[in-house]
Amino acid sequence: MPRTPHASPQTLRLFAALLNDPARWRYGYDLSRETGLASGTLYPILMRLAGQQLLDTGWEPSPEPGKPPRHTYRLTADGVQLARTRLAAAQERREARPILREA
Amino acid sequence: MRRAVRVILVRAVRGRREQGGPWGEAVLAEFDQTRGGWESLSWAAGGLRAVFQERFSAYAPRNRRIVATAVIGMVSLLAINQFVLTARYAPSGSMAPTVPVAGRFLLDKASFRVTGLHYGDVVEFPIPAAPDQHTIKRVVGLPGDTIDCRDGRVFRDGKAVDEPYLAAGSRTDCAPATVPAGKLFVLGDNRLSSADSRQWGPIDETDVDGRLLATF
Numbered sequence: 001m002p003r004t005p006h007a008s009p010q011t012l013r014l015f016a017a018l019l020n021d022p023a024r025w026r027y028g029y030d031l032s033r034e035t036g037l038a039s040g041t042l043y044p045i046l047m048r049l050a051g052q053q054l055l056d057t058g059w060e061p062s063p064e065p066g067k068p069p070r071h072t073y074r075l076t077a078d079g080v081q082l083a084r085t086r087l088a089a090a091q092e093r094r095e096a097r098p099i100l101r102e103a
Numbered sequence: 104m105r106r107a108v109r110v111i112l113v114r115a116v117r118g119r120r121e122q123g124g125p126w127g128e129a130v131l132a133e134f135d136q137t138r139g140g141w142e143s144l145s146w147a148a149g150g151l152r153a154v155f156q157e158r159f160s161a162y163a164p165r166n167r168r169i170v171a172t173a174v175i176g177m178v179s180l181l182a183i184n185q186f187v188l189t190a191r192y193a194p195s196g197s198m199a200p201t202v203p204v205a206g207r208f209l210l211d212k213a214s215f216r217v218t219g220l221h222y223g224d225v226v227e228f229p230i231p232a233a234p235d236q237h238t239i240k241r242v243v244g245l246p247g248d249t250i251d252c253r254d255g256r257v258f259r260d261g262k263a264v265d266e267p268y269l270a271a272g273s274r275t276d277c278a279p280a281t282v283p284a285g286k287l288f289v290l291g292d293n294r295l296s297s298a299d300s301r302q303w304g305p306i307d308e309t310d311v312d313g314r315l316l317a318t319f
Contacts, residue, residue, distance in 0.1 A: 028129055029136035032146075039130060040149025044156050047126055057125075062132075071129030 006054070006082060010037055011045050012090050015083035018075050025058060025072035046073060054079035104140040112147040115154050127154040187213045188316070191227065191237075197291035197298065198225065198239050200270050202318055208239070210313035220245070220287065220308070222259075223268075225315035228289075231303040239315060240299050241268070244280075244288025246308075250300075252277040257290070268292055277301045287311070 006015075013035040018026065032042050049055035056076050059069040075083060112134060116127035123131070130150035137143040159167070189210050196204035202225075210227055220226065224242045229235070243257060243264065244250045251258045255274030257266065266273075275294045278301070282288045286305035291297025300306065 027133060027136070029133040029146075032133075038149040039133075039146050040152035043126060043130060043149070043153030047153070047156060067135065068128065068132040070132045071125065 004086075006049070007086055007089070010035075010041055012086060013037060014042065014045055015075075015087055018073070019080070019083055019087070022075055022080050025060065025074050027070055027072060031073070049075075049079060054082055105143045108140075108143050108147045109134060112150055115151050123154070124157045126157045130154065187211075189313075194236065194238055197293050197296060198241070199293040201225065201241075201268050201292045202239065202315070206318055208318045209316040211316040212313040215311065215314040220311065220314070222264075226287070226289065226311045227313045227315070228306055228310040229312075230298075231306060231310075232298075237312065240289035240291050240297070242287050243290045244282040244300075244305070246282050246284045246286060248282045248288065249279065250277065250282065250288050251279040269294070280304070285309070 014031065014037065017031055017034045028039070028042065028046070031037075031046075032039055035042065037045075046055060046057075050057050050073075054076055056074050056079075058072045060072050061069045112131060116123035116131050122128065127150075130146075130153055134143065134146060134150070137146045189212065190207055191210050193202040193204060193206045193208065202208055215224070215226070220242050222242060222245065225239055226242055227237055227239045230238050244259060248259050249261070251261075252275050255276065257264045257275050257277070269292060273294055275290070277290075280288065280300070282305050285308050287308055288300045288305045290299045290301070
């Protein structure tokens with residue numbers, strides 16, 4: 001059976017964080033803090049989502065001169081839709097199998 | 104520590120270039136947000152993984168899978184060949200007729216360490232007189248046994264040993280010997296032209312490299 005893409009618990013955590021305020025541009029470090037995902041987990045997911053046009057990326061110049069610009073992210077319209085679908089499906093699965101509810 | 108970690112991350116992201124890839128630069132820019140040594144270290148370690156992915160995502164996933172399969176397969180085959188199971192040639196005719204000279208056999212390097220060695224097992228080990236060469240012989244005596252030969256037959260603790268693996272009409276001559284703890288008394292099946300424990304005395308159990316599994 002083929003795996004459903006973008007349905008891992010880590011990706012779902014990222015979706016949940018990005019959906020809090022879908023219009024806002026987010027930084028990688030803040031997303032890492034909010035989701036509890038290490039950079040080595042978070043960035044590959046971001047790369048994958050961006051590669052499939054589910055995530056918009058941008059560069060925000062740093063307010064302090066000499067500091068590098070920061071990379072920012074937010075879901076595209078497709079991304080928002082997919083994130084809602086995946087989170088809803090995960091919710092449904094949790095309710096169907098209450099014993100396996102996440103701690 | 105933060106500074107050292109930063110230098111490593113910059114090198115990984117940019118290499119000799121002025122600018123790294125966008126994702127590497129992104130990880131690098133966020134590095135300044137981390138607090139303390141440990142957080143910066145874990146951020147950078149994860150960042151290295153992300154940079155690695157970015158650099159090598161040029162390969163299609165299908166190719167990457169093939170390469171990963173080949174590499175993992177090769178490494179595990181080498182490990183198996185080294186530590187579990189390997190094929191060897193008999194270096195001499197001293198184990199004829201069981202293994203003729205230059206006969207091939209499979210050597211099991213692992214299981215005897217669990218099951219222990221038994222009478223009649225054929226083991227491989229370095230020749231005590233020339234440790235850079237290996238040979239195979241049959242285990243005839245275990246620690247505590249007394250080995251003796253009478254009328255061309257082998258006696259273990261005074262009882263004649265049944266040796267169906269010998270060629271018809273084979274004779275064995277030996278001097279009486281007791282096998283000390285941690286040693287093995289080994290004989291080649293070709294008793295007339297085998298140098299074995301009759302010359303070198305019992306061999307060390309720890310010298311045993313493997314047990315013959317099958318000939319082919």
